[in-house]
Amino acid sequence: METRHVISVLVENKPGVLARIAGMFSGRAFNIHSLAVAPTLDTDYSRMTIVTHGSQQLIEQIIKQLRKLINVVKVQDLTSGDYVDREMILIRLKATAGKRAEVLRITDIFRGKVVDVTHDTITLEVSGAQGKIDAILELLAPVGIMDLIRSGTIAIPRGKKTLRAGGADQ
Amino acid sequence: MTNIERSKRRLASTGKKVTINGAQILLQSLKEEGVTTIFGYPGGMVIDVFDALVREFSHDFQFILVRHEQAAVHAADGYARATGKPGVCLVTSGPGGTNTVTGLATAYMDSIPVVVFTGQVPTPLIGNDAFQEADIVGITRPCTKHNYLVDRVEDLSRTIKEAFTIAGTGRPGPVLVDLPKDVLQAPGLFEYPRAALLPTYKPTVKPHPPSIKRAADLMAEAQKPVIYAGGGVITAGAHEELRVLAEMTGFPVTMTLMGLGCFPGTHPLSLGMLGMHGTYRANMAVSHSDLLFAIGARFDDRVTGKIEDFAPHAKIIHVDIDPASIQKNIAVDVPIVADARQALTKLIDTLKKRGHSAKERKKLKHWHATITAWRNEQRLRFDRTTEIIKPQYVVEKLYEITRGRAIITTEVGQNQMWAAQYYLFDKPRTFLSSGGLGTMGYGFPAAIGAQVAFPDKLVIDIAGDGSIQMNIQELATVAQYKLPVKIAILNNGYLGMVRQWQERFYDNVYAHTDIMAAPDFVKLAEAYGALGLRARTTAEVEPMIKQALDTPGPVIMDFIVEREEGVYPMVPAGVSMKEMILA
Numbered sequence: 006m007e008t009r010h011v012i013s014v015l016v017e018n019k020p021g022v023l024a025r026i027a028g029m030f031s032g033r034a035f036n037i038h039s040l041a042v043a044p045t046l047d048t049d050y051s052r053m054t055i056v057t058h059g060s061q062q063l064i065e066q067i068i069k070q071l072r073k074l075i076n077v078v079k080v081q082d083l084t085s086g087d088y089v090d091r092e093m094i095l096i097r098l099k100a101t102a103g104k105r106a107e108v109l110r111i112t113d114i115f116r117g118k119v120v121d122v123t124h125d126t127i128t129l130e131v132s133g134a135q136g137k138i139d140a141i142l143e144l145l146a147p148v149g150i151m152d153l154i155r156s157g158t159i160a161i162p163r164g165k166k167t168l169r170a171g172g173a174d175q
Numbered sequence: 176m177t178n179i180e181r182s183k184r185r186l187a188s189t190g191k192k193v194t195i196n197g198a199q200i201l202l203q204s205l206k207e208e209g210v211t212t213i214f215g216y217p218g219g220m221v222i223d224v225f226d227a228l229v230r231e232f233s234h235d236f237q238f239i240l241v242r243h244e245q246a247a248v249h250a251a252d253g254y255a256r257a258t259g260k261p262g263v264c265l266v267t268s269g270p271g272g273t274n275t276v277t278g279l280a281t282a283y284m285d286s287i288p289v290v291v292f293t294g295q296v297p298t299p300l301i302g303n304d305a306f307q308e309a310d311i312v313g314i315t316r317p318c319t320k321h322n323y324l325v326d327r328v329e330d331l332s333r334t335i336k337e338a339f340t341i342a343g344t345g346r347p348g349p350v351l352v353d354l355p356k357d358v359l360q361a362p363g364l365f366e367y368p369r370a371a372l373l374p375t376y377k378p379t380v381k382p383h384p385p386s387i388k389r390a391a392d393l394m395a396e397a398q399k400p401v402i403y404a405g406g407g408v409i410t411a412g413a414h415e416e417l418r419v420l421a422e423m424t425g426f427p428v429t430m431t432l433m434g435l436g437c438f439p440g441t442h443p444l445s446l447g448m449l450g451m452h453g454t455y456r457a458n459m460a461v462s463h464s465d466l467l468f469a470i471g472a473r474f475d476d477r478v479t480g481k482i483e484d485f486a487p488h489a490k491i492i493h494v495d496i497d498p499a500s501i502q503k504n505i506a507v508d509v510p511i512v513a514d515a516r517q518a519l520t521k522l523i524d525t526l527k528k529r530g531h532s533a534k535e536r537k538k539l540k541h542w543h544a545t546i547t548a549w550r551n552e553q554r555l556r557f558d559r560t561t562e563i564i565k566p567q568y569v570v571e572k573l574y575e576i577t578r579g580r581a582i583i584t585t586e587v588g589q590n591q592m593w594a595a596q597y598y599l600f601d602k603p604r605t606f607l608s609s610g611g612l613g614t615m616g617y618g619f620p621a622a623i624g625a626q627v628a629f630p631d632k633l634v635i636d637i638a639g640d641g642s643i644q645m646n647i648q649e650l651a652t653v654a655q656y657k658l659p660v661k662i663a664i665l666n667n668g669y670l671g672m673v674r675q676w677q678e679r680f681y682d683n684v685y686a687h688t689d690i691m692a693a694p695d696f697v698k699l700a701e702a703y704g705a706l707g708l709r710a711r712t713t714a715e716v717e718p719m720i721k722q723a724l725d726t727p728g729p730v731i732m733d734f735i736v737e738r739e740e741g742v743y744p745m746v747p748a749g750v751s752m753k754e755m756i757l758a
Binding site: 029062 | 316324374497498
């Protein structure tokens with residue numbers, strides 16, 4: 006059965022590491038739905054959050070292949086525990102005077118923010134779990150989406166579970 | 176006194192580190208690693224290293240100048256397979272580096288420790304499309320275990336230590352280190368680290384005790400067990416332990432192509448090779464087994480055939496040092512991530528403590544009888560009555576005349592399979608062949624590497640007329656260094672393995688596999704100052720082999736063999752291992 010997995014990968018913050026990870030996925034025909042990467046608090050390391058789909062066996066293989074890479078410090082399948090995931094979107098809509106009120110109402114319900122307005126467009130910032138993002142996109146689609154930028158999912162485990170270099174693996 | 180000696184002396188007397196340049200640091204580091212042999216080819220970006228090599232390190236290293244960088248990597252790979260020590264290459268930037276790609280991919284697929292040093296354009300020019308610039312780190316990322324671009328001379332010796340550590344430990348593999356010219360010319364302090372600092376790299380070598388216990392339980396219950404052993408046993412130096420385990424339990428042993436020699440081919444418990452061109456008894460035994468003990472092997476598609484039908488009745492124990500090899504192609508019952516030798520030692524101890532012996536062995540009597548019946552039913556065979564030379568006969572005679580004591584390398588295709596079937600290997604590191612990547616042109620340079628490592632041993636490349644032409648330029652290398660490599664060409668005028676598939680599966684349409692337009696190999700040998708010999712009839716084979724082996728220098732033996740001979744048994748791709756085509 007194919008399921009969505011959120012994999013958190015702690016890597017050394019060195020040149021070429023992203024290429025190693027991306028190359029391993031493409032070379033082994035693994036799918037990447039989204040990938041978000043930035044340095045951690047300790048800037049010697051970066052964190053990647055990778056969202057992928059696959060059977061349990063495939064996900065196990067992805068995790069093992071990630072662990073084989075020399076620059077990879079730690080790999081965690083967050084989906085196996087309790088975690089919080091968020092994605093941010095920036096979205097520009099065709100919003101002439103007549104539609105503006107509706108757009109603002111929807112934005113309010115989803116606790117989004119208006120970040121830019123012109124005479125006939127409005128740009129919003131919304132963040133949330135995937136379900137919420139999907140829902141607002143569905144509601145805004147009839148208004149007319151001109152542009153959509155997604156950050157890709159980032160995620161963190163709940164409670165005291167750590168993702169840092171020294172913490173226990175899984 | 177050279178700079179190095181001066182720096183060492185000063186280091187000893189004052190404890191201060193002394194400045195040398197990057198090229199010297201590289202060579203001094205290789206010396207610290209115990210490297211004695213380097214294969215390579217010079218060029219503009221590595222000229223400083225070659226200069227230091229000749230001026231200051233000529234007594235420390237034997238340098239073998241090949242005629243193509245691909246051959247340098249294959250030779251280093253052959254050296255590594257024959258000795259167990261990492262092979263080392265030194266080539267220039269751009270095309271020098273790109274020519275190593277096939278060699279790296281070959282070593283990567285077969286888990287062979289090779290360290291390749293490439294020159295690179297000076298750091299300020301990187302990315303500018305400079306002359307002979309290639310992003311070799313980018314190009315070789317997927318075919319190396321790891322690779323580096325060293326952009327500061329301060330990082331050089333540490334990186335070399337890491338490269339050798341990564342190449343030679345865990346599941347070994349090739350590592351490439353890219354060295355910009357300004358780094359090689361920059362002054363730096365030499366200090367070689369005692370150990371690599373690699374906090375993210377910790378291969379698991381010790382087996383998990385409960386898994387060993389579960390494995391021992393299954394082994395005690397087995398009625399129809401088979402040991403399926405691969406190249407990992409050779410890498411781990413576990414051949415003795417494997418023999419002890421097999422003899423103690425009475426379990427028959429089948430080997431992968433990479434595993435040949437990890438268990439004596441002449442041993443009564445040997446089933447020979449399994450897989451697409453494996454023996455009938457090996458494939459039948461695996462297909463009917465109730466326990467498969469896989470060690471240092473990775474369930475390659477050439478071994479398993481249709482995966483759903485592979486060893487369908489067997490519980491599977493899988494020992495491998497690479498966690499990613501386990502549960503990759505097939506679900507196993509007892510996964511054991513460990514070094515093969517450590518796992519076998521623990522398993523032998525456990526079985527001994529339990530008094531595993533006579534009683535369990537008795538249970539296998541019926542299984543051994545079944546296997547003997549399979550062997551008698553379908554032995555490896557060919558027509559022995561023909562005047563035209565059968566290629567199998569050539570390999571068989573090579574085996575008899577060398578008494579199985581040669582180091583055999585092969586090219587890829589029919590020559591490789593006949594060598595695997597008809598030459599029995601009793602010792603590890605005596606059969607060197609490109610198993611994973613299947614690289615035509617591998618065998619001859621690999622033979623050079625093995626011969627350099629063991630100047631007094633007999634090294635024979637069993638080749639086809641197609642494959643040998645892929646690195647034929649290395650005849651100049653064997654001539655230059657007077658390497659007595661023997662090449663046996665099974666010359667059928669075809670790219671024989673593909674032709675065999677065309678005969679079987681493509682209605683005899685031999686699309687571009689006829690290569691009768693070939694050089695005269697005897698004259699070619701002579702052109703390079705080697706001896707060339709030709710046999711056209713079966714009767715000529717034996718005396719010609721003897722003459723070749725009695726010749727001190729390199730020899731090409733050109734055997735004009737039956738054109739359309741096939742390799743059998745054969746399991747077509749993607750079907751069950753039981754469905755062998757026998758002739």
